[in-house]
Amino acid sequence: MATPNQKRLGVLTSGGDSPGMNAAVRAVVRTAVASGWDVIGIRRGYNGIFTHNFVKMNSRSVANIIDKGGTILGSSRSNRFMDSAGRADAVNILREAGIDGMIIIGGNGSLTGALELEKLGMPVVGLPASIDNDLVGTDMAIGVDTCLNTIMEALDKIRDTASSHHRAFIIEVMGRNCGYLALMASLNGGADVVITPDRTPTLEEVSQMLRQSRTFGRSHAIIVVAEGSSLKSDEIAHYLTKEIMDYYETRLTILGHVQRGGSPSAFDRIIATRLGARAVQTLLSGKSGVMCGLVQGRLCETPLSEVVGRVKEVDAEIYELIRIMSH
Ligand SMILES: Nc1ncnc2c1ncn2[C@@H]1O[C@H](COP(=O)(O)OP(=O)(O)OP(=O)(O)O)[C@@H](O)[C@H]1O
Ligand SMILES: O=P(O)(O)OC[C@H]1O[C@](O)(CO)[C@@H](O)[C@@H]1O
Ligand SMILES: [Mg+2]
Numbered sequence: 001m002a003t004p005n006q007k008r009l010g011v012l013t014s015g016g017d018s019p020g021m022n023a024a025v026r027a028v029v030r031t032a033v034a035s036g037w038d039v040i041g042i043r044r045g046y047n048g049i050f051t052h053n054f055v056k057m058n059s060r061s062v063a064n065i066i067d068k069g070g071t072i073l074g075s076s077r078s079n080r081f082m083d084s085a086g087r088a089d090a091v092n093i094l095r096e097a098g099i100d101g102m103i104i105i106g107g108n109g110s111l112t113g114a115l116e117l118e119k120l121g122m123p124v125v126g127l128p129a130s131i132d133n134d135l136v137g138t139d140m141a142i143g144v145d146t147c148l149n150t151i152m153e154a155l156d157k158i159r160d161t162a163s164s165h166h167r168a169f170i171i172e173v174m175g176r177n178c179g180y181l182a183l184m185a186s187l188n189g190g191a192d193v194v195i196t197p198d199r200t201p202t203l204e205e206v207s208q209m210l211r212q213s214r215t216f217g218r219s220h221a222i223i224v225v226a227e228g229s230s231l232k233s234d235e236i237a238h239y240l241t242k243e244i245m246d247y248y249e250t251r252l253t254i255l256g257h258v259q260r261g262g263s264p265s266a267f268d269r270i271i272a273t274r275l276g277a278r279a280v281q282t283l284l285s286g287k288s289g290v291m292c293g294l295v296q297g298r299l300c301e302t303p304l305s306e307v308v309g310r311v312k313e314v315d316a317e318i319y320e321l322i323r324i325m326s327h
Helices: 021-034 084-096 108-119 144-165 180-189 203-215 233-243 256-260 266-284 317-325
Strands: 008-013 038-042 054-057 101-106 124-128 167-173 193-195 221-226 249-254 290-295 298-303
Touching (some): 008 021, 021 038, 021 101, 084 108, 101 108, 108 124, 144 180, 167 233, 180 193, 180 221, 180 317, 203 233, 221 233, 233 249, 266 298
Parallel strands (some): 101 124, 124 290, 167 221, 167 249
Antiparallel strands (some): 038 054
16 A cells, blocks of 8 residues: 555556567666555556556566566457546546556557556656557657567568569558658668558559569569558559569568567667656656657657657658668
């Protein structure tokens, strides 16, 4: 039990899990305990509030998790929390549980929910954790680096077989409405063509780019497609199978949820630990309604109102770099 004057912090992970969420939970719990707070973990995201799925946490509860993918608290996408009546219930439940402040670890949707909680009077600090890297207010969200390494490993392996068989591979990566993963994976994995929601060529243009890359003497082709693009990976595969069959056979690989798992990289563990500690310090300093992020190497806070409802823009110069590197 918390002593009468002891503050009680709630922490939850929400939305798609991302590698490093556990490292963030560990940092939040240990920083809060070191600051004299009582800590309650809420299991399975916002849904766990409605089901009173609460667990008292201490430094030992987060031992040996820094290297684990996923989230020990579990996650979910909660429809009930999307509804204003549901959120009013949630705040009442949190107050009855004696919670004085919340740290919400998740993506843009989860942090939109965090802002709504704040509007209902609950002090909240958000932490960016989503493989999509679509959040404004941080250069990198927790989990993005590990995810990019996973995609890179897959692209390296696909390139081996693609060049052996003179094939064109269409590889679909995650990222919802954001092209960041596709763009950066194309840069570090050597793609000939990248297709994102921001820049979507026609099928004829894709075929033309491949014909051109063939004139550079390339033995194979790699086309990386962001899942949120209007031109879908199966359409491309279908078209290219007929269109370029004279020089490339075509294969489609959808990387899927393998991109979300795995032990977090050193970078993700470091940012998760720094941001987790910072979130607790931010709440302790009396600030609320902000997200802690890493911008140009520095930790900083951005109001949640400036974070939500926006998609981070990707650097347009990267497209040109990919084009040059594909020669
Ligand atoms: N507009 C909103 N108002 C209140 N709560 C929201 C809102 N949008 C999302 N949420 C809550 O956050 C949860 C997670 O959101 P979402 O599914 O968009 O994932 P995310 O946090 O963006 O993570 P990721 O994109 O990495 O999967 C939702 O299921 C819902 O409970
Ligand atoms: O695991 P789910 O619910 O199918 O969600 C998949 C989505 O989650 C993410 O992996 C993370 O937001 C997206 O890239 C993808 O569109
Ligand atoms: Mg999201």
